Amino acid sequence: MSETACVINHHTPLGSFLLNQRRTLKRLRLHSKNMQWELDLNDDDEELVWPHVIELELDVAPIHPTFRFHIAHAFPSVQHHCTSEQQRSWMTHPSNLPFILRLESLSGEWSDMEHALEVGACLRRIIISAESVLTDDIGFKAYLPQNLRGLTLTIAAKQYRLLEGLPGAAPRLKYLYIGIHIEWGSPITVLEISQYIIAIVSRFASLQYLSVDFYRVGQLELTAQSDTFAGITAARMCPSLCSVAISRSGKRELCWRRVFDSQDDRGRFVMVSEEDGEDSKRYYDWPWADKS
Structure with missing residues (x-):
């Protein structure tokens, strides 16, 4: 362990803080390879229990084998968990099976x-890390539950036709974010991918939010006109859609929201600000979560 490592145990400032916040803490996110977890989490210790934590992300240094890590007992109320390479092994430990079964959201x-x-x-909400490779022979049904409500995933442009299997694997989706990586010089165009995604979206009966982000796209390939065409077309093809966002590398996001008036009972889409678009994203991403 390096001299700059931050140790989490009963005698360190961070460890003491976490212990003192056991009855009030709702979200715990630790992201540092220099953090060393040295709290022994076992089923017999009632002191090391955070009963109200609903979101847990522990991306810290690998836990030493001498320390038990019975996370199901220590965090009995977690609804969302973010896995990490360092802690992935504990997921298969029998003592932590109840923890996984209680999850509603997993990243x-x-x-x-x-x-x-x-x-x-x-699981009702799934976030696939951008670094996770999507193989060409993937069958979405092996990874996505039928009752899934929210999905975030990133794929390479050359794999966009794999999205064909999404509606069958997760027919009840309400929230869908798709990141598309397009390599420089790729023969696949933004318009080609957009039209394909629109066709896929039309097969969802209850999709309410759609966001598509194109990465590494040349300046001339994506224009406001093409964005608007794709966004409005997607909205028309999927009557349940309430909000659409299209962006390039996370920048210049164009957003639309369905509004209703007395003359159109199906509603019409109007362009809104990025701030309003972010509000829609937060609302539809995990609407049943505790926001307090």
């Missing part, structure tokens, strides 16, 4: 979703 790699589905987790 991690495709393999994490496969394991969660195999053990019986009823």
